[in-house]
Amino acid sequence: MRRVKPSLAIGVVAFLVTLIVAHGRNTPYNNYVLLAQAFLHGHVWIDWPGAYIDALAYNGAHYVIEAPLPALLLLPFVAVFGAATNQTLLACALAAIAIGATYELGERWGVSRARNLWICAFLLAGTDLLWCAMLGDVWFIAHVSAVCFTMLALCELAGKKRGWLVALWAVCALASRFTFVLALPIYAYLLATDGDGLFALSARARSALLAFGAALVPFAALFVWYNYVRWGTWSDIGYTAWYHQDQAGMPTGSPFRLMYLPYQLVSFFVQAPTILPVFPWLRPELGGVALTWTSPALLLAFFARKPLRWVSALWILVVLCAAPNFVYYVNGFAQFGMRHALDFEPFLVALMLLVARERIPRWGYALIAYSCAAGLWGCWYWNAFIRPTN
Secondary structure, rough: OOOOOOOHHHHHHHHHHHHHHOOOOOOOOOOHHHHHHHHHOOOOOOOOOOOOOEEEEEEOEEOOOOOOOOOOOOHHHHHHHHHHHHHHHHHHHHHHHHHHHHHHHHOOOOOHHHHHHHHHHHHHHHHOHHHHHHHHOOHHEEEHHHHHHHHHHHHHHHHOHHHHHHHHHHHHHHHOHHHEEEEHHHHHHHEEHHHOOOOOOOOOHHHHHHHHHHHHHHHHHHHHHHHHHHOOOOOOOOOHHHHHOOOOOOOOOOOOHHHHHHHHHHHHHHHEEEEOOOOOOOOOOOOOOOOHHHHHHHHHHHHHHHHHHHHHHHHHHHHHHHHHHHHHOOOOOOOOOOOOHOOOHHHHHHHHHHHHHHOOHHHHHHHHHHHHHHHHHHHHHHHHOOOOOO
């Protein structure tokens, strides 16, 4: 009998855990189901059921401004089940694939099984991944999808380095969260370099780069077309138009401004839960809880030293994909933790795996355990007090 791959087994376990935490819920914020229905009917505007669904009113119709990939993944299910399709189930499956891919990445880097499992547990429960997946709302499933395909891209870069497949996973990530478009040049660098961080430019590297670039061309064409049929222009104006209409935004200008940096720094590194005098003793406010209190195990990433090519590339990816979130006008409200951190946490987790190749210090295990406990507590609190399932 053929042995089951450990990464597959880990993914199945992650799926079951996420499904249990989700309590089988079907999110009411099923924008992607509505968008899939629109695609199946040959248009890109949605049948808007009311104000509880975030959709941009534009030229007499309503449009989903979030990146469209989850809707494409839902197409076969919506074709069969229609509006009853459970969007949260897809979020649970994507989270499971993300964890399986993370374990596979650890294996390819020679991380021991025990340490690999610790890092995988951290990604699932010690970040907002589990919380986002258990709810499955439009904003949250986009994060889960982006993390899933980013881990798959990193896995391929650490393995056979097939340019077309790296491009496919990268496109799926950025078609879930647009932030990940900034990762493309670093992926190209990793395809073109060898173990010493030098540009290889071998026949294999040139072939991989050519396949990578060629695979991006049809996506770019589709993206331009998608923008044109929605907005009448090649560029995506959805988030800017939303910012102009949002009470938290401004009537003109960009939603990305340096004036928002202090607010984001407080959100990501300072904002703490409120202490209560009675049970449950702590209350995470709807504006979120800083990474300092929810995911301190991320500190392990700072101890990655080699291989230099991967460490430097991953840190550049962290900076590039974090930067837009630190100047954006909102921090992800309403949320537990800091969900926008999922735009750069996959690369920090990869750095943690590099640290784990040799050892995880005792304080690292303690911080991972604490982070997972904090994440599970956040899921429990949300299910008990914010979005009860019964």
